[in-house]
Each structure stands twice: as C-alpha cells, then as structure tokens.
Amino acid sequence: MVDGYGGAALAASANEEVWRRGFASAAALVLTLLFGVLVYLVIQSNDERDEAARSERQSFETIMAVRNIEESMARAEVALGRFVINGDSTPATIYRNERRAAARQIESLQRIVRGYPAQAERAERLETLYDAYGSELAAITRLTSAGQNFDALARYNSVANSQNGVAVIATLDEIAAYERTLLSGRSAARIETNERARILANLLTVAGIILAIVALILAYATIRAFRQRFDADQRAEELEDAVAERTAELEALNAQLRAEVAERTAAEQKLNQAQKLEAVGQLTGGIAHDFNNMLAVVIGGLDLAKRKMAEQPERANEHIENALEGANRAAALTRRLLTFARAEPFLPEGTDAAARIDTMADLLRRSIGEQITVAIEADSDIWPLWVDPHQLENAVLNLAVNARDAMDGKGELTIAIRNRTLADDEVGDIAAGDYVQIAVTDTGSGMDDGVIEHVFEPFFTTKPVGKGTGLGLSQIFGFVRQSGGDVRIDSTVNEGTTVSLFLPRFDGDVVAPEAPAAAASGGNGARDGLTILLVEDDQRVRRSTTAGLEELGHVVLACANGPTAIDVLAERPDIDLLLTDVVMPDMTGPELADRVAASHPDLPVIFVTGYAREAIDGEQFSGHAILRKPFTIAALADAVANAAPGNRRAG
Numbered sequence: 001m002v003d004g005y006g007g008a009a010l011a012a013s014a015n016e017e018v019w020r021r022g023f024a025s026a027a028a029l030v031l032t033l034l035f036g037v038l039v040y041l042v043i044q045s046n047d048e049r050d051e052a053a054r055s056e057r058q059s060f061e062t063i064m065a066v067r068n069i070e071e072s073m074a075r076a077e078v079a080l081g082r083f084v085i086n087g088d089s090t091p092a093t094i095y096r097n098e099r100r101a102a103a104r105q106i107e108s109l110q111r112i113v114r115g116y117p118a119q120a121e122r123a124e125r126l127e128t129l130y131d132a133y134g135s136e137l138a139a140i141t142r143l144t145s146a147g148q149n150f151d152a153l154a155r156y157n158s159v160a161n162s163q164n165g166v167a168v169i170a171t172l173d174e175i176a177a178y179e180r181t182l183l184s185g186r187s188a189a190r191i192e193t194n195e196r197a198r199i200l201a202n203l204l205t206v207a208g209i210i211l212a213i214v215a216l217i218l219a220y221a222t223i224r225a226f227r228q229r230f231d232a233d234q235r236a237e238e239l240e241d242a243v244a245e246r247t248a249e250l251e252a253l254n255a256q257l258r259a260e261v262a263e264r265t266a267a268e269q270k271l272n273q274a275q276k277l278e279a280v281g282q283l284t285g286g287i288a289h290d291f292n293n294m295l296a297v298v299i300g301g302l303d304l305a306k307r308k309m310a311e312q313p314e315r316a317n318e319h320i321e322n323a324l325e326g327a328n329r330a331a332a333l334t335r336r337l338l339t340f341a342r343a344e345p346f347l348p349e350g351t352d353a354a355a356r357i358d359t360m361a362d363l364l365r366r367s368i369g370e371q372i373t374v375a376i377e378a379d380s381d382i383w384p385l386w387v388d389p390h391q392l393e394n395a396v397l398n399l400a401v402n403a404r405d406a407m408d409g410k411g412e413l414t415i416a417i418r419n420r421t422l423a424d425d426e427v428g429d430i431a432a433g434d435y436v437q438i439a440v441t442d443t444g445s446g447m448d449d450g451v452i453e454h455v456f457e458p459f460f461t462t463k464p465v466g467k468g469t470g471l472g473l474s475q476i477f478g479f480v481r482q483s484g485g486d487v488r489i490d491s492t493v494n495e496g497t498t499v500s501l502f503l504p505r506f507d508g509d510v511v512a513p514e515a516p517a518a519a520a521s522g523g524n525g526a527r528d529g530l531t532i533l534l535v536e537d538d539q540r541v542r543r544s545t546t547a548g549l550e551e552l553g554h555v556v557l558a559c560a561n562g563p564t565a566i567d568v569l570a571e572r573p574d575i576d577l578l579l580t581d582v583v584m585p586d587m588t589g590p591e592l593a594d595r596v597a598a599s600h601p602d603l604p605v606i607f608v609t610g611y612a613r614e615a616i617d618g619e620q621f622s623g624h625a626i627l628r629k630p631f632t633i634a635a636l637a638d639a640v641a642n643a644a645p646g647n648r649r650a651g
Contacts, residue, residue: 025218031211038204045200049193056190058112059183062119065109066176070169072102080137084144084152092141093509099134100507106130109175119175126171133164298323298330324632331630347626348483350510351385353436353503354378354417357396367397368404368413378417383436386506387483395476399440399499402473406444406497414441420502427502428486434505435485441498447491455489476501530644531572534558535565535580535592536608541629545579545608548633552640562587566595575603576645579627582609593624604643 076098082091106127113119136159143152159165227235302323305316357376365374385392396415403413416439424432447455456477476499480487484504491497532554536542542558549556557572559565561584569575578596582589593605610629625643627635 027214031207031214035204035207035211038200038207042197042200042204045193045197049190049197052186052190052193056183056186059179059186061112062109062179063176063183065105065112066172066179069102069105069109070172072098072105073168076102077137080140081156084140084149084156087144087147087149092144095141097508099137102130113175119178122171122175122178126168126175129164129168129171133162133168136162136164298327327630347388347390348386349389350506350508351387351389351392352382352510353385353392353438354382356389356392357415357417357438360393360396364397364400364413364415368400369409371410372404372407373412374400375412375414376417377414379419381419382417383419383434383505384508384510385436385483385503386508387503388479389511391479395479395501396438396440398473398476402499403440403442403444403497406446407442408444411443415439416441419505422502427488427500430484430486430502430504435502436505438501438503439498440500441496443496446493446495446497447489448493452489452491456487529553529555530576530640531555531557531574532577532579532640533565533568533572533575535560535562535578535584535589537561537581537584541581545636548636549579549640551633552637554640561585562589562592562595565592569596569600569603575600577640577643578603578605579640580605580607582607602645604645606639606643 076095079091079094079098082088083095106123110120110123110127113123140152140155140159143149143155302320305320305323309316358378361374361376365372368374400413400415403411407413416437418437418439420435420437422430422432422435426432427435455473457474477487480501480503485502488500488502489497490500532549534542534545534549534556536545536558537560539560542560546556546558557568557575559568562580563586565578565580569578578593580589580592587595589607589609593607596603596605604625606625606627608627608629608631625639627639631639
C-alpha cells in the first residue's frame with residue numbers, strides 16, 4: 001500500500017511538472033509573438049519618424065537656399081556698384097562670380113523642391129525673373145567696360161527699382177513664406193512621430209525583459225529536470241574537476257599569448273626603427289649627393305671666376321653663370337623638400353595649364369638635355385584650374401626629369417593637355433565631373449606593377465643610392481590631392497610610361513602667367529628712386545638685399561625687426577614700399593603688415609620667405625606680393641616693379 005501511494009504521488013508530481021513546463025512554453029510563445037509585433041511597429045514608427053525628419057530638413061534646406069540666393073544677389077549688386085564707381089576689375093570679377101553662385105543656388109533650389117509642384121513652379125518662375133534681371137545688370141557692366149561710367153551709374157540707379165529685381169525678391173519671399181508654413185506642420189509631425197517611436201521602444205524593452213525572464217525560468221526548469229535524473233553530488237564533482245582543468249589550460253594559454261604579444265611588440269618596434277633609419281639614410285644620401293654636386297658647381301665656378309676675373313673677364317662671367325645655375329638648382333631642391341614637409345604655403349589662383357606649360361618649354365629642354373625630343377600638345381580652349389601655379393610647374397618639371405632618367409637621356413617626351421569629363425570611379429576616388437588631364441609620356445624603360453604600387457611612397461626610389469631622394473612623385477601626389485584631383489600611372493616594361501594628373505575644372509577667371517619684367521636688364525620697371533623700407537633680422541641677408549636694391553637705383557631704409565620698422569614709418573611719410581621677411585622674432589611679417597595697414601592702408605607690401613611653416617598660412621599672403629628666397633637681382637627688381645605704386649596689378 002505504501003508503495004502504491006508512493007507511486008501515485010510520484011506520478012502526480014510528474015504530471016504537475018509537465019503542466020508547469022507546458023504553461024511556461026505557451027507563455028513564452030505568446031510573448032515571442034507580441035515581441036515580434038512590437039518590433040514591426042517600432043520599425044514602422046522609425047520609418048515615419050525618418051520621413052517626417054526628411055520633410056522638415058527639406059524645408060530648412062529650401063529656406064537656407066533662399067537666403068543664400070538673396071545674399072549672393074546682394075553681394076553681386078554691391079560689387080557691381082563698386083565696379084561702376086571706380087572701374088576696378090576686382091569688383092567686376094566678384095560680381096561675375098557671385099552671379100554664377102546665385103545661378104547655381106537657384107538650380108540647387110529647383111532640385112530641392114522638385115517633388116513639390118507649387119514650389120517647383122515658383123522656382124521656375126524665379127529662374128526666369130533672375131535671367132531677365134541679369135540682362136538688365138549686364139547692360140550696366142557693358143557701359144562700364146566701355147568707359148561710360150555716368151551712363152552706367154544712371155542705369156544702375158534705375159535698375160535698383162526694376163520690376164524684375166523686385167519680382168525676384170518677392171518670389172524668394174513667397175517661397176520662404178510657403179516653406180515656413182509647411183515647416184510648422186512638419187515639425188509637429190516629427191515631434192509626434194518621435195514620441196510614438198519612444199513609447200514603442202520602451203514597450204519593446206519591457207517585452208524583451210519579460211521574454212528574457214521567461215527564458216531564464218524555462219532554462220531553470222530544464223536544468224532542474226536534468227538534475228533530478230542524475231546524482232547531483234557526482235555531477236558537481238565532475239564539473240568542478242573539468243572547470244579546474246580548463247582554468248589551468250586557459251591560464252597557460254593566456255601566459256603564452258602575453259609572451260607572444262610582448263615578442264611581437266618588440267619585433268615591430270625594431271622593424272619601425274629600422275625602416276626609419278633606412279628612410280633617413282636614403283633621404284640623407286640623395287640630398288647629400290645632390291647638394292654636393294650643386295656646391296661643386298658653385299664653388300668651382302666662383303673659384304675659376306676669381307682666377308679669370310683680371311685676365312679673362314668673359315670667361316669669368318661664364319663661370320659665374322655656371323655657379324648661379326648650381327645655386328638655383330640647390331634652391332629648387334630646397335623648395336621641393338619644403339613642399340614635401342608642407343612648409344610651403346598653398347597659394348591657388350585661376351590658372352591656364354596650357355599657357356603655363358608652354359612657357360616652360362625652354363626650361364624643360366634645358367633640364368632634360370638636347371637628345372630628348374619634347375612635344376607639347378594641348379586642346380583648344382583648355383579649361384582653367386584652381387591650383388598653385390608654381391607647384392604645377394614643379395610637378396611637370398619633376399615628371400620630365402624622371403622621364404629623362406627612365407630614358408637614359410635619349411628618347412621622346414610628350415606632354416598632352418586635354419579636357420576630360422569623368423564618370424564616378426573612372427580615375428581613383430575622385431567624383432564625376434569636368435577635369436583637365438596633364439599626361440607626361442616617355443619612351444623609357446617603363447615600370448612593373450610592383451614598382452607602380454610604391455612610387456608615391458615618400459623616399460621610395462629605384463635609382464642607385466645617392467642618386468635620388470624619392471620625394472618627386474610623393475610631392476606631385478600631395479599637390480594633386482591637395483588641389484582636389486588624382487594621379488594615374490600607365491606603364492609597360494621596355495615601352496614607356498604615362499603619368500596623368502587629373503585636376504578639377506575651375507569656373508572662374510584666369511590669372512595670366514607673368515612675363516619677365518624689364519628688371520632683368522637692370523631697370524626696376526616702375527618709377528626710379530623709390531624709398532623702400534627693408535625689414536630683415538639676418539644681418540647678411542639684410543646687407544645683401546640692401547645692396548641689390550641700391551644697385552637698382554632705390555633708397556633703402558633697413559632695420560632688423562618689426563617694432564623698429566613701425567617707428568621708422570612714423571618718422572618717414574615718404575616711404576613707397578615695405579619689403580619684409582616673414583619669420584622674425586618678436587613680430588612676424590604678416591603681423592607687421594597688419595599693423596602697418598591700419599596707419600598706411602595704401603602702402604604696398606612684399607613678403608620675402610624661404611621657410612613659412614606655422615608662422616603664416618596661405619590666407620595671410622592674400623593680396624600681397626611674394627618673393628621667395630633665394631632670389632636673384634632680376635627677381636628682386638621684378639617683385640618691386642610689380643608692387644610699386646602705379647604698377648600694382650588689379651585683383
């Protein structure tokens with residue numbers, strides 16, 4: 001009887017356990033379904049919230065576009081007024097650029113409101129009115145360009161109240177007002193959808209917690225059922241032994257991993273140090289070799305000139321010319337190093353690449369030798385670029401010298417300048433658009449894929465030790481990327497190489513390449529007898545520059561620092577030009593120029609720089625002439641002639 005009652009109790013307990021587990025499983029299933037429904041609602045709510053946010057952002061973009069158009073039009077009208085009054089070309093350039101900017105912004109506005117018929121119709125009407133208004137303003141620019149300033153001013157005053165101009169502003173206000181009305185409703189919709197998404201997210205979190213608790217309960221019940229089938233003590237002992245054994249294994253493995261990490265770290269440090277030493281050694285060897293060659297030319301030329309000065313002055317002059325050429329090559333190498341180190345400021349301007357490269361033809365032929373045929377091919381109407389013209393010239397010259405070395409001094413070099421319209425990812429990572437391609441092609445030994453993969457790395461060179469620094473192509477790569485473009489290399493071993501620079505098209509005016517000034521023959525190109533204030537902290541450079549200016553016929557007041565220069569300016573109102581070094585103690589050249597501008601706003605300033613680094617940036621150079629160290633008397637005369645009162649270039 002006892003056994004019968006015991007068996008019945010065990011059966012009842014088993015049935016009760018089955019019911020509990022079945023109920024828990026059913027509850028878990030229901031919660032899982034509810035959880036899935038909540039996930040779907042959260043996703044749908046997030047989509048609605050994102051759509052409301054996009055609509056609100058569209059309204060903000062529309063209003064901002066309207067304001068940008070109004071600002072561009074206002075700046076254009078102000079610049080046009082200045083152009084009409086003084087006839088200066090700088091406001092005319094600003095007027096044209098601002099008119100183009102406003103036109104682009106109207107196109108952007110049309111894209112923003114494309115999906116909204118009412119606003120799209122207003123944007124189309126705005127473009128028509130803007131074009132009509134532009135035609136009225138164009139008549140003013142033509143009168144001013146023809147020298148009819150009074151007629152242009154009268155027309156400017158009448159156009160100020162033009163119906164087209166008033167209609168443009170009214171249409172812009174109408175677009176902005178309509179968008180503000182939409183913005184109110186869209187902001188409310190975004191707030192509402194955000195709140196709904198937050199509530200659903202909270203519900204989803206709560207459901208997840210409940211589902212996790214149920215899962216834990218089920219896991220607990222399962223473990224309990226298994227433990228009822230096996231002996232708890234025996235299983236615990238086995239588990240403890242297994243855990244102890246596994247822990248020991250993990251500790252041993254962890255110690256081994258720590259030792260391997262320490263060994264790898266030490267190896268990486270040694271490798272990095274070796275790579276640094278190799279790079280420094282390669283750079284030092286190349287620079288030392290190049291500088292020794294240049295110094296040998298300079299020292300040898302001056303020594304021979306000294307010996308021939310009295311008996312054969314013509315031969316002495318030839319040796320001096322050779323020494324100057326060596327010094328100029330050393331200066332060019334120094335500039336390449338500064339550019340690589342980002343110590344040369346980036347001074348972009350509207351540039352005609354074909355015209356720039358055409359003016360380099362003689363320099364290229366002298367640099368690569370008479371046994372290499374140079375051909376320059378350019379499309380008609382090459383698009384302008386927004387680049388630093390000096391860095392562009394250096395890039396082309398570096399490519400030509402590399403091509404000469406690849407051809408062993410004999411062959412054909414072709415420089416092709418083409419207008420190209422590229423698609424996305426057609427060349428590197430640059431975006432689709434209009435570009436100018438400058439392709440330098442040689443008939444040399446070519447390169448395999450392994451060399452091409454590393455050519456843009458700093459200090460990488462295939463030349464023998466001491467024959468090159470490995471900076472040329474890395475400098476070109478940095479310049480092109482800084483200008484918004486990319487570089488592509490196409491090469492076949494034993495057939496030749498083409499290096500193509502792709503630089504983005506510039507929608508603006510071009511600064512024509514400067515022609516050699518009359519200073520080359522000793523004249524200053526401006527009125528004689530200028531009174532020049534020279535500021536230079538290095539005594540030897542100050543003495544040399546003073547002698548050069550006096551040789552050109554100018555009166556020189558030399559001082560060693562900015563504060564002294566300010567005192568001299570206060571005492572001498574007859575100073576015509578300020579020539580100042582850039583990096584000086586106490587007060588830099590740009591700081592001195594800013595101080596002088598307050599009391600002498602019309603005084604021309606020439607910056608003299610050999611190493612700019614962090615003391616200045618490109619913006620501080622803007623509006624002033626720049627003379628780079630080292631310079632010749634001809635370059636000094638040219639800089640003074642261009643900056644002298646009465647000879648300053650507009651813009």
